[in-house]
Amino acid sequence: MSHAHPKLHNAMWPGLVGKGDEPGLEPPIGLQQMLDFTTAAEVDGQKFDGIDCFLLNPHTDPNSSDDELRKVADEIQSRGLAIGSIVAPVWPGTVGDSAMGDETARSKFVESIRLACRAAKVFNEHGVRKYGVIRIDSAEFGVEKWREDPVANTRRIADTFREAAKVAADYGERLAAEGEICWAGMHSWQDMLNLLEEVGMPETLGFQADLAHTYLFLMGYNAPEYALLQDGYSEQEFYEAYGQMVSKLRPWTIDLHIAQNDGEVFGAGSHDKTGKHCQADDPRGKLDIVRCASYWLEGAADRGIQHICWDGCMFPNQVLETPSTWNNILETMIQVRQAHGWD
Template sequence: MKNNFPKLHNATWPGIVGKGPDSQPPIPLDKMLEMTAAAEVNGNKFDGVDLGLLDPHINIDSSDDEIKRLADKIAGYGLNVGSLVAPIWGGPTLGSDEDRKTFVEMVRKACHFGKVLREHGIRQYGVIRIDSASSPEQWSKDPEKSKELIVETFRAACDVAAEYDEKLAAEGEICWGGMHSWKIMVDTLEAVDRPNIGFQADMSHTLLYLLGYNAPEHRILPKDFDWSDRSVLEAGLKTVTDALRPWTIDFHVAQNDGTVHGTGSHDKTGRHCLATDPNGKLDVAKDAGYWLRDGNGNLTKAFKHICWDGCMFDNDVMMKQQTWNDILAKLVEVRDLHGWSE
């Protein structure tokens, strides 16, 4: 029997992130759902979507009836829901006391949203994704105080999430203070010290950890690194994944060409490349194994689904059905190599 886990998801928020008045118009949620549902590769389809609880796609203050209607709409496309992104950026952890209260309240609202989806039956796995909502520049003004504020806020958010039986996954991305280096990320998670905090690994973002863009002191690859030297790259990937894999509870499959990119209001971070990009530095299906298997090569089965995140792709790329077919094909490759059957 072919592998049926992990389930294969597409993210909806690339229709919003990096879009806007100073970039390109957002792509409606219905269009993202339609193109996800239409993708097919050798009889394989997407199993579901991960949702960004963000305007203009979704109102975080939706009533329970509105959330159920959304669930019915998604189910109508033959899709499930997995992880949810809490809209915490109006409450930066390194802002005011009021900002931090807003952060925790947004996590509570996201957890309630997830509870309604669970009770509906459309969401059987997944986590609530968070980040520090603050920049590395802010963090670096006073690293010790910054760490203290992030940890305090994350602990409060974890306590709220626990009331809903939810886990929080902090996104490892170089544009978030306290998350901008693999060593600092581990340090932050250890300090939070809650059973329901974990790490969200995105293969595009975590590759940038090896290059030390916003934390040169934690760079792993040499400055004149020759990308054709797979042995050095693989050793670097092993170092980062050995440190962060024990924390990883949510996973994005992605490609990166070794550069940073930002559009609209989004700060520069790891560039998400197309699954077929010839400049991609990762052997995506093989390198996903560093996250999906432990140091002895055994499957961790630490999460029930994997997701493709294609943030900041141009709209003309995202509106082509072939784009989503190619992405699905790459996810199927990952599942063929590192999946299991239940």
């Protein structure tokens, strides 16, 4: 069955995450080339509807002028693509800093949200962006420091998120916090839920679910006390646990990344010890992508979700440069929409 929604987007950050000039890393892939990969993909006459944007050099400078941002918008729109969600540059070494840090660091975090919202405003007024959220995380790599005082550190992150959410609300934007095992205070399904509830602004700050990362939530990789599955689980055990986890986080979910996970933990460069994305058709993949997506997409339109985005970070450049990679991804995304979409 053909559905108009959710719109199908491709992420731009796989060209940058885990890439760089450090020894052992592959060079970044520029925005133009990532757009080329996206527009070239086609399955039975269907193509990607848009992209989710990474507000970071060398793709899009977060300090760009309005005119420079409009040029980016022109380039994307000229390819028949829309912009959906925008990743804010929240991390140390970029515009932002740790949401769990000192007053200066937390102020920088909030400033990074202001810049992301300003870019979103330019894209909205241009017309290339009509939906989507601003994606954030705690910008605190690893959970060791957080574990020194989980209650106080979660409260500190929540206080920062709350100030950031006030900025977003002023711009008419919503923030989506990405749960992932490498981000302090967001490294398990229960800790993620605790943080969302501590912020307490569901109209402005919600959850961004990623199929690959939330799989590792089930296994309790960085929080064994919250593991819902053990190795050797049956299919029935998997879906019982999956339903339990999603039932807690779905009411908060305002952005969804379609992805595959092979159960490994992987990282590269500064983005280390995180869930390993793998290709959509990887035989080692742990997920029935279409079935798992259905859990998160239940009631999605009522939560304001208008698109879904493929996320596949830290693939080798050779994989990203292979056309069949993107056709396989697009085919999977189409299957998700056909099974669970709406008009």
